[in-house]
Amino acid sequence: MARSGEMALGLYVLQAGYIEGAWRDPSVPKTGGVDVEHYAHLAALAEGAAFHFVFLADSPSVVERDNANIARAGRNDTFEPITLLSALSSKTKNIGFVATATTTYHQPYHLARMIASLDHLSHGRSAWNIVTSGNKFEGANFGDEEIPEHDARYERAREFVGVMTGLWDTWEEDAFIRDKQSGIYADTTKLHFLNHRGTYFSVRGPLNIARPPQGYPVLVQAGSSEAGVKFAAEFAEVVFTAQPLLESGKQYYADLKEKARGLGREDDQILVMPGIVPIVGRTKQEASDKLKKLQSYTHTDVMTETADRWLGFVTDLRAINLDSLVPATLPETNFIQSRQKVLLELAARQGMTWRQLIRLISDSRGHLMAVGTPSEIADIMINAFDQYAADGFNLIPAIVPSGLKDFVELVVPELRRRGKFRSESSGRTLRENLGLKRPHNQFTRAA
């Protein structure tokens, strides 16, 4: 199938926005982190602009390394993604929901039920962002101090996904006949026991909920190392990635699509949606003034600690001469390997000092950042789309709700004017809106 001429758009939501100190801005609701109406307002803004989905990242731990940074973080009082998105599903009609959940610290049976429940609650608008955990503090919450080795996490994830889709298939579409007359509720000829026995899991099944409306919720993946790309080529239908440079973004896109093709998959069944952090002004000056104001909110200690985290916990920037140049390489990390690579590539290209790199990480974590007028931001997005570096974008507002409002009111009309973004939702389910096929049931497919 040919690629449609229009890009897909997701909304990556953090309670206050992506710039760490954004929560201090007077426009950000103080209790937004635990106020479903705050998130409902953001989802309504995105749905009204015909975005394809709301995306919630996740880490089952406080991510800061010490009290000083926990004190300033402005984020550790918020909802678990599946819970929040389930609540939002009854407050919206068309927009999809991408819930991040790690395969490293979950059990497939629990997670298959929860994500299937979200798909039923939302009438087929759910997706699962498959991550393997990227934060070293998570292990302490699940019995082991050390997070498992990077590639081994992907091995576990491969088996995990197989069990999830197997469980979602244990009841065929029309298995539940609910015949009051005869008293037969389920046709057990359409019931399949999974009986999975693997390295990491043994799961009998069946699941105790009907097959999800979409067959499977959309499978999303965020991980761009070699192991991550291999995993994405096999399973992902949407890939979230950090690609701040056009050329490496095109290379990443081409590699991933080629790997997926090699596994018999069609190009339009795996959508690459890099993150973008836009700061919109009516003039370039206005946009950069907005950025400067937001940057002024973030404490240096918080910035330094965030940089240590996103460089993979292999540095301690509190003890470094910040005006010295960033080295070309760092020790390999066991956390998000791809991001360390992206950040070092950016630093090398621009001859950055540590101080400059810390600032960049605090603003964008290495995602593409676009600061300018609506037309300039639309140019950047359309250029990446037309040059096959992206099939769409996961929009990461620097501050919410104002940063999202700016984008919806100023950039979306520009994208539409140029014929690159839709005016309304095109289908009932998230799969239909993304042009993704509905998966067959593996038990009946075999028959």
Ligand SMILES: Cc1cc2nc3c(=O)[nH]c(=O)nc-3n(C[C@H](O)[C@H](O)[C@H](O)COP(=O)(O)O)c2cc1C
């Ligand atoms: C764009 C992007 C976003 C990610 N978001 C999360 C997240 O929300 N939660 C999480 O546990 N891991 C997240 N990760 C980490 C990876 O999903 C994965 O868990 C693992 O750490 C390895 O990533 P890598 O293949 O990029 O090295 C993210 C990775 C990328 C590339």
